[in-house]
Amino acid sequence: MGAQHDSVRDREIRSEQHHLDQVYRRLEEKIHEAEFLMDDASKRAQVGTPGALAERDAQVFRAGVHLNRLNSEFEDFLFGRIDLLEGKDGKRGPDGAYTSVEPAEGAVRADNTAGIHETLHIGRLGVLDADYSPLVIDWRAPAAAPFYRATPVAPGRVVRRRVIRSKGRRVLGVEDDLLRPELTAYLDGAELPVVGDGALMAALGRARSHSMRDIVSSIQAEQDMVIRAPAASVTEVEGGPGTGKTAVALHRAAYLLYQDRRRYAGGILIVSPTPLLVSYTEGVLPSLGEEGQVAIRALGSLFESEQAEAYDEQAVARIKGSARMVKLLRKAARGALVLGLRTPVPERLRVVALGGRIELDADELHEVRQQVLGGTAPVNLMRPRARKLLLDALWAKSGARRHHPDPELAAEARAGFDEDVAQEDAFLEFLDAWWPRLTPREVLGALTDEQRTARWARRVLRPGEARELARSLRERLTPDGQGPLSVHDVALLDELRQLLGAPPRPRVREADPLDQLTGLEELTTAADRDPGARASRAERTPEERTEYAHVIVDEAQDLTPMQWRMVGRRGRHATWTIVGDPAQSSWTDPDEAAEARDEALGKRPRRRFELTVNYRNPAELATLADQVLALAMPGVAPPRAVRSTGIEPRFTAMAGDTGAAVRAEAERLLGEVEGTVGVVVAMARRQEAAGWLAGLGDRVAVLGSLEAKGLEYDATLVVSPAEIADESPAGLRVLYVALTRSTQRLSVLSGERDLPDEAGVPDLLRD
Numbered sequence: 001m002g003a004q005h006d007s008v009r010d011r012e013i014r015s016e017q018h019h020l021d022q023v024y025r026r027l028e029e030k031i032h033e034a035e036f037l038m039d040d041a042s043k044r045a046q047v048g049t050p051g052a053l054a055e056r057d058a059q060v061f062r063a064g065v066h067l068n069r070l071n072s073e074f075e076d077f078l079f080g081r082i083d084l085l086e087g088k089d090g091k092r093g094p095d096g097a098y099t100s101v102e103p104a105e106g107a108v109r110a111d112n113t114a115g116i117h118e119t120l121h122i123g124r125l126g127v128l129d130a131d132y133s134p135l136v137i138d139w140r141a142p143a144a145a146p147f148y149r150a151t152p153v154a155p156g157r158v159v160r161r162r163v164i165r166s167k168g169r170r171v172l173g174v175e176d177d178l179l180r181p182e183l184t185a186y187l188d189g190a191e192l193p194v195v196g197d198g199a200l201m202a203a204l205g206r207a208r209s210h211s212m213r214d215i216v217s218s219i220q221a222e223q224d225m226v227i228r229a230p231a232a233s234v235t236e237v238e239g240g241p242g243t244g245k246t247a248v249a250l251h252r253a254a255y256l257l258y259q260d261r262r263r264y265a266g267g268i269l270i271v272s273p274t275p276l277l278v279s280y281t282e283g284v285l286p287s288l289g290e291e292g293q294v295a296i297r298a299l300g301s302l303f304e305s306e307q308a309e310a311y312d313e314q315a316v317a318r319i320k321g322s323a324r325m326v327k328l329l330r331k332a333a334r335g336a337l338v339l340g341l342r343t344p345v346p347e348r349l350r351v352v353a354l355g356g357r358i359e360l361d362a363d364e365l366h367e368v369r370q371q372v373l374g375g376t377a378p379v380n381l382m383r384p385r386a387r388k389l390l391l392d393a394l395w396a397k398s399g400a401r402r403h404h405p406d407p408e409l410a411a412e413a414r415a416g417f418d419e420d421v422a423q424e425d426a427f428l429e430f431l432d433a434w435w436p437r438l439t440p441r442e443v444l445g446a447l448t449d450e451q452r453t454a455r456w457a458r459r460v461l462r463p464g465e466a467r468e469l470a471r472s473l474r475e476r477l478t479p480d481g482q483g484p485l486s487v488h489d490v491a492l493l494d495e496l497r498q499l500l501g502a503p504p505r506p507r508v509r510e511a512d513p514l515d516q517l518t519g520l521e522e523l524t525t526a527a528d529r530d531p532g533a534r535a536s537r538a539e540r541t542p543e544e545r546t547e548y549a550h551v552i553v554d555e556a557q558d559l560t561p562m563q564w565r566m567v568g569r570r571g572r573h574a575t576w577t578i579v580g581d582p583a584q585s586s587w588t589d590p591d592e593a594a595e596a597r598d599e600a601l602g603k604r605p606r607r608r609f610e611l612t613v614n615y616r617n618p619a620e621l622a623t624l625a626d627q628v629l630a631l632a633m634p635g636v637a638p639p640r641a642v643r644s645t646g647i648e649p650r651f652t653a654m655a656g657d658t659g660a661a662v663r664a665e666a667e668r669l670l671g672e673v674e675g676t677v678g679v680v681v682a683m684a685r686r687q688e689a690a691g692w693l694a695g696l697g698d699r700v701a702v703l704g705s706l707e708a709k710g711l712e713y714d715a716t717l718v719v720s721p722a723e724i725a726d727e728s729p730a731g732l733r734v735l736y737v738a739l740t741r742s743t744q745r746l747s748v749l750s751g752e753r754d755l756p757d758e759a760g761v762p763d764l765l766r767d
């Protein structure tokens with residue numbers, strides 16, 4: 001039986017190998033074509049019309065893309081296949097596949113037999129044969145949707161779904177799902193064979209590394225609904241830990257680009273909570289064949305070239321994240337004008353004009369300033385108005401108006417006066433000192449002074465809060481605003497830039513002729529394909545784009561109101577995808593954050609989805625985490641874990657040296673799993689813990705509890721749940737995050753504070 005089973009498997013693998021060989025042969029033909037075209041192109045470049053050149057460039061491009069991708073990134077170019085019944089109608093889509101989803105009447109005979117009418121192979125890119133029949137369908141094409149959506153309850157035309165595992169040019173294995181088990185289906189005269197079970201389980205059981213994998217071969221139906229949801233307006237996705245929210249968000253970016261490349265040439269921004277999550281996820285889009293148009297940024301890196309990684313204590317983060325900061329910053333941006341941050345503020349303006357000296361004293365200058373500040377423009381953009389009102393005041397002071405009763409002559413004399421005075425060095429120097437062009441950092445630096453901050457914060461923050469704010473800024477910044485920022489400071493800088501006035505927009509990159517073409521499957525330029533150019537493009541992106549066509553927010557539950565404002569400014573005209581889980585929120589005032597989120601999204605209609613299946617944690621670990629969820633968010637239903645390993649979490653009460661106990665347990669876990677081990681400690685222990693684990697190699701990562709968000713490890717070691725839970729008002733939810741990071745094993749170490757029982761189970765985790 002086993003031998004027979006194996007031989008069916010072998011035969012099926014050979015058959016898929018045959019198909020893959022055909023695909024590669026076709027791609028090689030395209031590559032030769034491309035090389036010929038590229039060679040030919042240089043010769044014809046001088047004589048071609050712009051249209052012909054663009055057309056040729058497009059052809060070169062298509063072949064080049066395949067060449068480039070095949071030669072490098074794709075481990076499993078071809079990963080799926082569906083065998084379909086005849087469809088309701090016989091229309092073919094642009095990829096050559098039949099479009100109908102439901103079977104034709106009579107596709108299944110009365111005796112429950114049926115013939116397979118069409119077989120589609122699904123891969124990372126579409127490939128057509130020389131006769132335009134589809135050899136591989138792009139996973140994002142409509143015809144590929146049934147590969148992800150078909151279920152035994154609603155199979156549509158799909159009889160068998162196959163996941164193909166390959167490496168390079170070799171097919172390694174196949175796993176089938178039979179979606180219409182009641183049928184006896186025939187393909188080429190023989191009964192359709194079915195091999196293996198559980199492609200999804202195989203994918204979930206794989207060891208984890210420090211980079212996330214794409215899930216393109218095993219996207220589940222509820223996830224596919226989100227990935228392919230229409231881009232219009234706002235798509236909101238909620239789901240518990242491990243339900244694939246991050247994976248879905250990344251695949252959605254690739255899908256949107258495929259769907260409407262021209263529209264998303266405006267860029268897709270993915271906002272991630274931490275740099276760790278950025279580096280964990282940034283390989284996924286290139287593996288899906290997409291990179292150029294997508295920027296993945298941590299919240300601390302959204303403003304210019306800042307790269308903040310430091311965290312404030314929760315109490316300070318609450319203040320800095322609160323929408324009340326807008327009022328305070330508005331006062332600071334205006335108030336900073338009179339501080340003489342760079343040069344002392346002059347108290348008198350003296351110019352020489354009309355044959356004499358004209359002077360404005362401190363009171364007169366104060367009056368002019370108040371008049372300018374009556375406007376609503378950003379502070380730096382008020383400068384021209386300041387200049388004009390100063391000239392008005394000088395002109396009035398000169399008394400010259402009296403000498404020109406004729407209005408026309410008066411206007412002429414005034415114009416001459418303005419021209420003379422405005423060019424005077426004394427006037428120019430005065431203006432620079434009196435109405436300096438402030439930078440966001442300078443104003444933030446001004447907030448390091450406690451008394452000043454207290455003044456600006458009057459009736460906005462409580463006195464204690466204002467003191468805390470100034471103290472926290474002073475810890476990192478000099479009075480002129482230099483020094484490292486915290487993640488929350490970055491949103492303050494962005495707000496200040498808005499209040500001060502954005503610098504003039506840099507010139508937009510010239511339009512590429514390829515951007516004008518339509519109907520292409522792919523649309524990047526030769527420059528995109530060149531790694532050197534790609535790198536420099538990526539570096540340039542932050543300055544170039546201040547707004548995006550689509551904004552994806554990951555871990556949205558954690559954005560503070562100020563961060564929502566910052567992200568909102570980058571998507572004023574965008575469509576949005578927002579993924580998050582309120583149960584994992586480390587933000588203490590969800591109502592205030594929800595308000596800011598509503599403001600960022602405006603009145604755009606929203607479409608909501610929920611993900612319900614936990615693909616990360618085995619049931620044994622999920623059950624433990626669920627206990628904490630019940631404490632943190634009573635009544636919230638946890639996601640359903642899909643697999644079970646039979647391995648329960650391990651509990652140990654630490655006696656004596658904490659460092660030694662943590663190190664010993666981490667070493668033990670390293671021996672038990674093949675991939676990564678994440679050690680999660682309270683934020684205050686982060687530095688110390690790095691020392692305990694020094695030298696254990698790069699399979700081990702040390703994380704402060706707030707940094708664990710979104711990440712996953714084969715094994716997780718949670719050190720002192722009580723310390724993590726007590727660190728902030730949202731501590732139980734932070735602990736819930738820590739307990740849901742593992743794909744295989746979980747160890748919990750308890751100290752005295754955890755009040756462990758004799759089995760080492762801490763008080764917080766007992767039933």
Ligand SMILES: Nc1ncnc2c1ncn2[C@@H]1O[C@H](COP(=O)(O)OP(=O)(O)OP(=O)(O)O)[C@@H](O)[C@H]1O
Nearest residue numbers: 215218219220241242243244245246247615616710
């Ligand atoms: N359809 C799928 N096929 C294979 N693996 C999947 C699938 N969906 C999710 N996974 C895997 O499950 C794990 C969890 O996914 P992901 O990190 O996207 O979840 P999440 O909802 O963002 O979790 P969290 O809220 O904890 O950050 C990842 O390893 C992901 O690759």
